[in-house]
Amino acid sequence: MKTLIGALALSLITSAAVAADMITYDTEDSFDDVVFGLENAILDAGLVIDSVSHTGAMLERTRVDMGSDVVLFNDADVFSFCSAQVSRKVMEADPMNIVFCPYDIFVMVRPDTPDVTTIGFRTYPEGAMKEVEALLDGIARSAVGLD
Template sequence: MKRLILALTIMGAPALAQDVITYDTEQSFDDVIFGLESAILDRGLVVDHVSHTGEMLERTRADLGSDMVLFTQADVYSFCSASLSRKVMEADVMNIQFCPYDIFVMVQTDTPDKTTIGFRSFPEGAMKEVEALLDGIARGAIGLDQ
């Protein structure tokens, strides 16, 4: 019994689900993606990876026994800021868990005329500066910061 208690103490509390910040627009998926790429590059950042999540889910849908089509299109853009990442990790090295930063763009099959762009929120403290960066990029991608 003491070993179990010790193991639970060492493991700590489980991570809690984070809130998501989203913006909806009537702009096309392609227009929002173009705006997102531009907003990232305009800040001197580089896209590290694009995850074509919607394509993957559709490609594997039948193999997994599902008949539900979730998205007409959905991508996740991953990128980082060396200066901001250093700043937040100097404040708390455990902020490494949030890097790289992700912004998703999706069109759900049940709302084909609406494109959603968003990102996860971050905990209070140094990571709020990263959240502000992502918010500016997301809003800029759909023309809300102009």
């Protein structure tokens, strides 16, 4: 219940869509523009993109083989990266925070809302990991021009 109340409060503060385990921002900007903005926001934060998972392309490529006719995304990528400074801080607080590294931000467009691009990331537990959540929030907001 405490998590739900916290998520609702965050929604009111940020005007973002907040689910129980993620924070998202919607924009009418194109997928490519949001991806470009995200890449720049990550680099501007002094970070390096470790990998980009082309999740939407993989799911579409394997859709028929999986016996499905459901198109989940028009586009969907997940960007993974880490911050040595923030990671050290949160892992010094609790070495088990390693489970959260690297950090991910997704960008997606769904077929039912083709003019809406969504960017988002998972929420993190109370304590030291909220600093990671704040880092990701700043990057996501910058990517869609909310900074």
